Amino acid sequence: MSIILKDRILTKQPITNFVFSFVNLKVLVLNDSYHRYTNWNVLKDLSLPHLQILKTSGIQHGILMNIIKNSGGNLIELKIDDFYPYDCDIGIIMHTISQSCPNLKYLKFPRYVDFLHLEKLLINCKDLMGLYFNFDNSYLNTYVHWDNFFETLAKSSPINLFRFKFQLYEAPELKSLKLFFDNWKGRHPMLLQIIQDKDNLNFHAINTMRRYYDLIEKSKAEGIVKKYDDNLNGITFKDFEWIQKRVEKRKA
Template identity: 45%
Template sequence: MSKLNGDVLNLIFKVFHSDNKTLYSCLLVNKTWCEIVIPFLWKDPWKDLIGENENLLLNVIISHLSDELINNLKSQGVDFLTNSYTKPLFNYISFCKHLNLNVIERMINANIFIETSTVKNEVINLFINENTKFTHLYIPHKFNYQIHLIPGTDHCFSELEFLSCNTCITDNALNGLTEICKSIKVLELIEVVKSTNGIVKLIEAPKRLFTIRLITENCRVDEPFYKILENSFTKHANFIQDFITNKSSISNILSSFVNLKRLELRCNNFKSVATWDCLKDLSLPFLQTLKAIKIPFDVLASLIDNTNGYLNEISISYVHNDEFSNKRIIQAIYKNCPNLKYLKLLFRSSNILELENLLTRCQYLDGLFLITDMYLYNDYILFENLFEVLARSSPTNLFKFKIYINKTPKLESLKLFFDNWKGRHPMLLQTIQYNKNWDEPFDLIEKYKVEGIIKKYDHVLNESIFEDFEWIEQKF
């Protein structure tokens, strides 16, 4: 395999483009592998940086500076490079496709204890020139740098697709961003507070926006400005397919996104959930993916009622509910989502018959993530009934299960579940119980693995270890 053609290797490594652990293991095979893998690792070097890794990355970045600039920095007291400075084997920066000025600013501020503006300018010039070309750009809070005046900017950002910025950046920076962001397709606005009209011009500058993310880090926003901000998306309304926000809409802008395919809603402040009533009369006929965190069941049920059967992925979590609202949303799902493939939902044991109706009617279901009510500990799933229904009524394609448990099921219940599963596709099963190890079932699990009833089992202490609908690869 080490002698495979370079083009073939490149195609193989593309499959592992987000799996840094695997890519790192390929670096030392031979020179050819190393030369092909390095660009993949440096496409987005800012991803998953923690602790000492940030210092190491800054060292590598600074090592791209000329000897004259390095010596100049050392003479000014920048001595963290003194014992580790070597010229890089590759021009790593030329492989970057993501430019994260947030991380660059943080790394410099954490490691350099003199006036940092000179260092920042030189580092930015390393990235922004005629030898680089970025698809993603991340702008820090209160950014005041006129990027568009740097030589080579037009070439550097000619293929820019994604911009993330804070609405608190200065007018100088906004004017520059407006010039270089006409090609972006994804816009992420953070800390949506009162700003200047420059933000509106930035929103209107791209030819077509397909994805919008509005993230407010403060529960209080300037509502008149927020309404102006929402209305500025009108130009892109027919093109927007993906919308993410953690603030209830003030205007009726969502109703204009007639081609929306993905909607993600988060509520930072549970006390404000009543304001999400704006979703009740919302019609999104082409919606395919719905993800909601702390959004009331009743408004979500109304939203699902107003879709046209294209929903194939629903993830709903962290919300209070009663038996009626729980029943209402289960019914809304199985009546309106015949093509559903993945479902994450909080389930009340009193609605076991409605769950069985869902399993019977959603025949394309491929992965199921059930959550017990984490707020009402006296209302736990009756595992015997649940496991019986899953074994009896799960559609043919469904063999991937996650169950968030407050109470530990009895081994007898598990054994009956596995026995009733015989003859079906080997299951992928995860149980999730925060900060509580559950060692009892492992001998039982191994027995059913040998029999081919279970393919993989994990008991995890935190659901964030895996993506919602991922059973194989951990996030970290």
């Protein structure tokens, strides 16, 4: 069973009692487009020991962490599009995921994570199969240390983790991507997607991403990369989709 909760509907007690009655809930979707105007505190003590899939957007980070902690360690898919406040401690949230989600297979995270917290996640969540990181904020993008980030992924990723998706404001330099591929040699060929932020899809960004192609073809020949996709040709994917393509229909 799944429940989708949006915006302000939780401010009424009957709705709260309704949610708390589903102790066997397996899928929960929380969406708050109003951020601070919605009172999610009614969920702070919510315990869902059978929860397997959690999708959130704009939820207060404290509430988000409590739900993750009280999921019984059974989460296999965690999709976080955003949380509130924007400048909260990212490390605490990632630490909560690392400690509370031993069976996690797919994770979408909306911020850059330093290599120490990333390493803990990769070590503790040994069942991970796919990672989706969203770094499409121009301010935060300046803090991305690509060499350390890619080196940690290559060194500490569990054996079944070879699906990567990066949504970026500014794509990494070619040398950083090459470092990632060089350190990945000997592992399962990766499925890689790079999504350039549409608001920053200028000539420089397009040129940078097109410079990847020769390196990627070389890496495919060496068995490092199995499949690579980007959004330069209007191809889109679901969040945790790396194989089946869906082409956007262009308006006439």
